[in-house]
Amino acid sequence: xxxxxxxxxxxxxxxxxxxxxxxxxxxxxxxxxxxxxxxxxxxxxxxxxxxxxxxxxxxxxxxxxxxxxxxxxxxxxxxxxxxxxxxxxxxxxxxxxxxxxxxxxxxxxxxxxxxx
Amino acid sequence: xxxxxxxxxxxxxxxxxxxxxxxxxxxxxxxxxxxxxxxxxxxxxxxxxxxxxxxxxxxxxxxxxxxxxxxxxxxxxxxxxxxxxxxxxxxxxxxxxxxxxxxxxxxxxxxxx
Numbered sequence: 001x002x003x004x005x006x007x008x009x010x011x012x013x014x015x016x017x018x019x020x021x022x023x024x025x026x027x028x029x030x031x032x033x034x035x036x037x038x039x040x041x042x043x044x045x046x047x048x049x050x051x052x053x054x055x056x057x058x059x060x061x062x063x064x065x066x067x068x069x070x071x072x073x074x075x076x077x078x079x080x081x082x083x084x085x086x087x088x089x090x091x092x093x094x095x096x097x098x099x100x101x102x103x104x105x106x107x108x109x110x111x112x113x114x115x116x
Numbered sequence: 117x118x119x120x121x122x123x124x125x126x127x128x129x130x131x132x133x134x135x136x137x138x139x140x141x142x143x144x145x146x147x148x149x150x151x152x153x154x155x156x157x158x159x160x161x162x163x164x165x166x167x168x169x170x171x172x173x174x175x176x177x178x179x180x181x182x183x184x185x186x187x188x189x190x191x192x193x194x195x196x197x198x199x200x201x202x203x204x205x206x207x208x209x210x211x212x213x214x215x216x217x218x219x220x221x222x223x224x225x226x227x228x229x
Binding site: 004031033035041042043045048056058059090092094103104105107108109110 | 148150152157158159160161162165205207216217218219220221222
């Protein structure tokens with residue numbers, strides 16, 4: 001019972017490089033989310049996907065793109081990494097769907113990204 | 117969208133004392149009120165939640181109280197222990213499926229032995 005799995009756990013990028021953070025959940029959840037957490041800060045929503053086939057911007061979407069590949073997987077892409085994107089990235093999922101709006105969010109273990 | 121604020125941002129308590137964290141929200145349609153605990157190096161985990169038809173819920177040493185009129189809810193931890201040291205987040209949510217999941221800024225709790 002893996003829950004939410006994120007890969008990689010750590011990554012160092014050079015400015016201008018691109019990369020994709022992967023997230024997969026095995027709980028048959030409808031809604032998935034990407035957050036960033038800077039040191040000493042809260043969780044800021046980057047993008048979310050209410051259901052398969054839909055994505056919406058959160059508070060801080062600039063510099064990121066997402067893909068809801070299927071119901072299980074939701075990836076986050078940095079096209080041209082900048083030092084300001086150094087952060088810990090968390091993926092989360094909730095049951096969502098009809099009648100499932102008010103349910104617990106499950107988080108992955110996070111990806112620590114450093115852009116130099 | 118939902119505007120969520122937590123107070124205080126940091127809280128230092130002596131082991132055995134109580135800790136209270138308050139979360140205020142703006143959307144009167146919110147009807148789900150969870151609290152998450154984040155330990156160092158890990159993702160947040162749900163510790164307790166309450167729905168809008170209930171005013172208070174307890175689970176051993178933790179409790180959540182809700183004041184829908186004033187649009188705030190609080191996390192209460194009694195008889196604090198060192199393992200309660202963590203960052204705590206609230207995330208009030210509007211019930212319709214697919215709405216954004218917005219977290220408060222977090223409260224860092226330090227329990228001193």
